[in-house]
Amino acid sequence: MKLTLLPLLFFAFGSIAQTYNPFYASLADDCNQDTINQNLNLFEGFGVKEIGTTEIDNTYNWLYNSYVSYGYTDLQEDQFFATGIGAKNLIVTKTGTVYPNTYVIIDAHYDTSNGPGANDNGSGTVILLELARLLKDVQTEYSIKFIHFSAEENGLLGSINYVNDDVVSTNMDIKVVFNIDQVGGIAGMTNDIIVCESDQSPPTANNAASDIATTELANCIEFYSTLSTEFYFAYGSDYVPFMNNGEIVTGLYEKNETPYAHTSNDLIVNMDLDYLYQVTKGAMGSLAHFAVALDDVSLSEFDKSALSIYPTPSDGNLTIETQQLIGQKAIISVIDVSGKIVWNQTIQSIAAKEHLQINDLTAGSYLMTVESEGRILRRKIILQ
Ligand SMILES: [Zn+2]
Structure with missing residues (x-):
């Protein structure tokens, strides 16, 4: 819930090459409206979830157990004090296959004020659950943190605590923060x-990147749901501590703003569940895009004929040949045995034959990956 509405700011983006991805569409179509609604019913049934109450503890335990039931094993209970009262965020991590130490954070607060908060913010809470359920066994290049913040209604205290205690202290590498x-x-x-929200406030160094992420978010919403999008600036929710810390943020907020937030009438009966379903689908496509979800089935077929790399062993002068990727943007990386990226190069428009010069690496065996359009091709190479 946001307390003030400020005048709309208009801003222009550069155009960004971004294409419809059939795999992301299939993930969006897998979102199950019954599952979403069942979770929202449970959320509403827990009652008023203010910090320090049994109700919020029960909600936390339900969230925790839901992730365990989906098969997640990396769950962190992030305890802190909010105005002297014990509270906890839930952080669930899914490890990426290519960039395990770079995180896409998707977050929603689960505490409520005065009422059961079916909309504010049961809606965001159940979207995270549905996306996590569906992505459990889908490989993503980037790691994902699903974060359920507490004490948002007390002044963003859960996210402030998390940024101070976890993000800053570990110098966490965050690709984007996606707040719902x-x-x-x-x-x-x-x-x-x-409404797709971007960072328009100081510090300004991260604002252009937020604009780009938010344009990508809006494109995904329009690709993978029936909704239209509008832009607004980010304020009054858990992305704020991140953007103040220089991170790249984006977010979603309803266009028709409920009059029932923070009242006992913030109930499912006053919401539009078909709208929530469409937002979930759009959020699914967006998260798949940000984290670069990989379609393993089509990958294996695609992989066989799509790429050849020679010679190997090589002295560092390599040729890669690809017919299927011609003209597309490609990111080529060399990964050592420990999984660390030791060399990479972005080619804006790849030719049928590209000559690469990989110098300064010690002799040995490496993995070369060619990433394009949400697909990744992998080949072992040997450098002499
Ligand atoms: Zn809220």
Whole structure:
């Protein structure tokens, strides 16, 4: 819930090459409206989730157990004190296959104020659950942290605590923070627009990157849901401590703003569940895009004929040949046995034959990856 509405700022983005990805569409189509609604019913049933209450503890335990039931094993209980009261964030990590130490954070607060908070923020909470459920066995290049913040309603205290204690102290490498807060719409209204939020406030060094991420978010929403998008600036939710720390943020917020936030009438009956379902689909496509989800089935077929690399062993002068990727942007990386990227190069428009010069690496065996359009090709190479 946001307390003030400020005038709309208009800003222009450069155009970004981004294409519809059939695999991301299939993930979006896998979102199950019944599952989402069942989770939202449970969330509402826990009651008023203010910090220090049994109700919020029960909600936390339900979230925790849900992730365990999906098969997640890296769950962190992040305890802190909010105005002297014990509170906890839940952080669930899914490790990426190519960039395990770079994180896409998707977050939603689960505490509520005065009412059960079905919209604010049961809506964001159940979206995270549904995306986590579906992505459990999908490889992603980047690691994902699903974060359920507490004490948002007390002044963003959960996310402030997390940024101070975990992000800053570990110098965490964050690709993007994707915040979802109050996206349930209003019963009886036409809810067909979602607001995509970008960082428009100081410090400004991270604002252009937030614009780009938010344009990508809006493109994904339009690719993978039936919704239209509008832009607004980010304020009043858990991305704020991240953007103040110089991270790249983006977020979703409902266009028709519920009048029931922070009241006992913030109930499912006052929401638009079809809208929530569409927001979930758009968020699924967006998260798949940000984390670069990989379609292993089509990958193996694609992989066989798509790429050859020679000679190997090589003195560092390599040729890669690809027919299927011609004209596309490609990121070529060399990864050592410990999984660390030791060399990489981005080619904006790849030719049928590309000559690479890989110097300064010790002799040995490496993995070369060619990443393009959400697909990744892998080959072992040997340098002499
Ligand atoms: Zn909220």
